[in-house]
Amino acid sequence: MELELLDANPMRRVKLRLAKTEAAIDRRVVVNPRQARAQLAAVRERDPALEGFFACLYYAGLRPAEARNLRLDDCNLPAQGWGSLVLTGSHQYSGSAWTDSGRPDEERELKHRTTRDIRRVPIHPELVETLNRHCEQFPLGVSGRLFVTRTRRAGLPLAPPFQNPVSMGIVHSAWHRARRKALTAKQVDSLLARRPYDLRHACLSTWLNAGVPPAQVATWAGHGIDVLLRVYANCLDGQEDLARGRIEEALRDAQTET
Template structure:
């Protein structure tokens, strides 16, 4: 067998050593693929030839490719979001965007762990583009989402033999950033019972009374906005009920602003039929009567969309509109401004601390995982251990 390493002489008289090696076949055409490499010494050429042959035989060889990070992330994103909902696809795109913008010009095969570390540092320091002051740092959670999507994209790149290894595999959020994130999360706590009562007193006879009460019994904003009178609310029965989560209106942000995506519940168990506490049922009856009066007053201008949550002309409402109105009501009531999801957390915490079993609390909230209420949504405060101590005292007396 002839030596694959060939000695060549360049025009300037310099001597080099070159080889041509088979590295597989084109997936679509079956055409043989070859790689040509040139080295200063025969020893270097022979070592590289042996390495390529060994990796080709093992099926681990990665051939040189000039594909950029941006091109690969676009390819990965298209594949990763084929079968997901529009809101989920937008979340994927938003999460991977910082990596696309910061690392996009680099060749994928030249991406290093240091590049990924620099991406994380930049995002924490000044990576914000919207949702706050541009140029400020993003939250550790946002950075973790980006890092997770980048890892996924590079894992697929490894599987397709575009890169040798996943350079984002071992990158972590710096300890100080994680510590600050935990401190910020600890400071964000739902309303206590007194704050809920103060807010309820301010809601009396307000057109959003029913919508706010629905959030306070554990419905998410998209669920509240998706409720329809005829399909989901039964106020005539002896025990009034709502079908929560059968329809949601989710706001999806794109290049042209927000767009509403209407769909069913996001998990198998999310749609659920809930008995209504009497104050909520009464608030819904008042809301329905108010809408009837507004329909008569507006005449043909009334939208008559059929939704429970509408404006004065019967038009359906988006979750961002609901949030803004909720914050205005909180300010007017003089209570702490909390996210609407914190109202949901407050409801589930109250139920759990009142002795309702965790699986039932999760079922009420529509969780597919019946342990998630205890792991994520319940926020014990300093008063709850005192209650536990009283119960233990009674037990041991």
């Protein structure tokens, strides 16, 4: 082009795809355990059939689409102690124009995985208790789905069998009510846990800050370790103090040896 040998720039016809990157999490969205438990308690008071849904996001790091797809057969729920989940897929809302079935949402594989991949996740005793209580109190959906749509648009109850996973509209409405109930007015106006997905961020941040090796957290979360560390780097409390302590210890040991 600089030599004026071409009539037009051929690069304009080349369509470039920008690589997708996940931005680092703003730590202002991450709730602490006390705040998370207060919000779950608020859900239990007003929308008890969804307490387990949000608890899966906070205690097991599930994505909302993975929780929508959760079935009883996927759960190991002992009477007490730790349990586990075996995640086999997700139920995504994409809009009818983007699904093979023409329905607005459909069951798919786990994110960034093939249709045969599964993910095993340990679940804290508090989540085990919550899910056991959920299964005792609320009829399951078709094929044992835990979290289903139980009301019509007007709020009237549906009779079983429950065919559809809980809609994200219902999920968001319940979460907004819980935030207003459990948080201060200033916190409600802030970024703190504004979306249900932020509970997953809080879960993974808690695991990392508890000292769980990043490789293990990445496996449980369904992340690559490089993505995990890049996305959650801002949510690791106390890392600077730990690093300074290690430097001081190394210099102290070196001085002792001389």
